[in-house]
Amino acid sequence: MQNKDSKPISSGATPAEVMEDLRPLVNFQEEGISAEKLKQMLEERLLPHLMNYNHPGFLSMFNNFLEEGAKIGAELALEYNQGVTDWYVSPGGAMLEELCIKALCSLFKLEPGSDGTFMYSGTYANQEALYLAIHWKAEQEGFDFAQEGLKGFENPENLIVLTSADAHFSIKHAVRMLGLGDKNLLTLEVDVNRRIDILKMQKTVDKLLENYDIFCIIATTGTTSTGSIDNVLEISKICRRIGVWLHVDGAYGLAYSLVPEYRERFYGIEFADSVSWDPHKQFGTPIPNSILFVRRKEDFNRMALRSDYIYRESEDVPSPGLKSPPSTRPFSALPLVTSIRYQGITKIHERLRSPIRAIDTIYESLKTDTEIELCNKPETGILCFQVKNNQIPDIQINQYLKLVHEEVISGGEHSISFTKLGDKAVLRLVAIAPTTPETLMKTITYVKEKARVIANGGMLY
Numbered sequence: 001m002q003n004k005d006s007k008p009i010s011s012g013a014t015p016a017e018v019m020e021d022l023r024p025l026v027n028f029q030e031e032g033i034s035a036e037k038l039k040q041m042l043e044e045r046l047l048p049h050l051m052n053y054n055h056p057g058f059l060s061m062f063n064n065f066l067e068e069g070a071k072i073g074a075e076l077a078l079e080y081n082q083g084v085t086d087w088y089v090s091p092g093g094a095m096l097e098e099l100c101i102k103a104l105c106s107l108f109k110l111e112p113g114s115d116g117t118f119m120y121s122g123t124y125a126n127q128e129a130l131y132l133a134i135h136w137k138a139e140q141e142g143f144d145f146a147q148e149g150l151k152g153f154e155n156p157e158n159l160i161v162l163t164s165a166d167a168h169f170s171i172k173h174a175v176r177m178l179g180l181g182d183k184n185l186l187t188l189e190v191d192v193n194r195r196i197d198i199l200k201m202q203k204t205v206d207k208l209l210e211n212y213d214i215f216c217i218i219a220t221t222g223t224t225s226t227g228s229i230d231n232v233l234e235i236s237k238i239c240r241r242i243g244v245w246l247h248v249d250g251a252y253g254l255a256y257s258l259v260p261e262y263r264e265r266f267y268g269i270e271f272a273d274s275v276s277w278d279p280h281k282q283f284g285t286p287i288p289n290s291i292l293f294v295r296r297k298e299d300f301n302r303m304a305l306r307s308d309y310i311y312r313e314s315e316d317v318p319s320p321g322l323k324s325p326p327s328t329r330p331f332s333a334l335p336l337v338t339s340i341r342y343q344g345i346t347k348i349h350e351r352l353r354s355p356i357r358a359i360d361t362i363y364e365s366l367k368t369d370t371e372i373e374l375c376n377k378p379e380t381g382i383l384c385f386q387v388k389n390n391q392i393p394d395i396q397i398n399q400y401l402k403l404v405h406e407e408v409i410s411g412g413e414h415s416i417s418f419t420k421l422g423d424k425a426v427l428r429l430v431a432i433a434p435t436t437p438e439t440l441m442k443t444i445t446y447v448k449e450k451a452r453v454i455a456n457g458g459m460l461y
């Protein structure tokens, strides 16, 4: 299924070494150079320093190698360099984007009136969702946010966005971009498996409502650190009870809701007002490839800016650019369409199942491993763990794991990541592409070996 190759994951070069290699590329000169010379230069100087996401040991991030079907569409989109601003810029491009979005709404079992828009990345999808949420809040208060801005609210300082303590930092960006501050973003406690603690959330929400104006609650279906899935159904009930916009950040995890046996974990997404998704993560479509869905297609009317040269009021033609800000827009729908058509839904399910099953399998077998402390019960292909060693006092564990991480990635054959769950440092194994438990175990074994060398060699002191 997967065309893994044997080039190392990375060159392992230092920033100074990479800079030295790349500098000639930006030595801009009056005269150009031949295509052969240019290609040779790129091959020698740049390619060794690009990451090989196709390597079986690449288990650290959400990046993926290009899926074969996606490549067919990506090459065409490049060849024709299509923008999909509207019908007049590319009739085929604009129409395919619209059709693709409708087909995806149905694939994800969203409500019949739902709609979506391609975005540059999950970060921008979250940003637009928060704009729609605050606009909607303003409408409840009887004014047009597009006209009045924040000053239309009686007490803008009381406006609150609520999300998980483990939410992605793009939410903070989105709040700031609205002209609000970090104090307008409050985080909710998570339970043992790092999902929003629903009981505590009920109490927190009721308490906050005494003094604040919550205008958006954000659930995450697949958190960045542990892949945990918030209970969207319960959160949607709270949102309905208090009349608050529900956004679901599914940038990482939403893809897994397509697999029949995992669908239950995502119940409630159909009640969300907006949902973000990043096909460029599991689907292997070219970066950037992200989507923001909304439950009511009219919600996008809040984004529409008409002009005299495009998006004229009188014309009823497909206009993707009326739903999100970029005017010149990449033809992101094409590689996604070709990828889905090429693989077929059955193969896509297999592609998505494979990493989850592999991670679940090693989770079970590592339960009895005395050198490993498991730090989450995986829901979507991410496993966080600590390596334990009697010689390492608890107080030094963060420093120890940081060193282990650096040692592991410097070898170029295995790549895991380092992160923190609260104050606790952990190593994180991410399986985003099809893989096997054996492949994942090789990396775990390598990590343990490196950890032993560090502990026994006294490298910490």
Ligand SMILES: Cc1ncc(COP(=O)(O)O)c(C=O)c1O
Binding pocket: 062, 120, 121, 122, 123, 124, 126, 168, 170, 220, 222, 223, 224, 249, 250, 251, 252, 278, 290
């Ligand atoms: C849960 C979640 N939300 C949002 C984002 C941001 O998405 P992007 O990197 O496409 O901007 C990420 C990125 O990893 C993520 O994991």
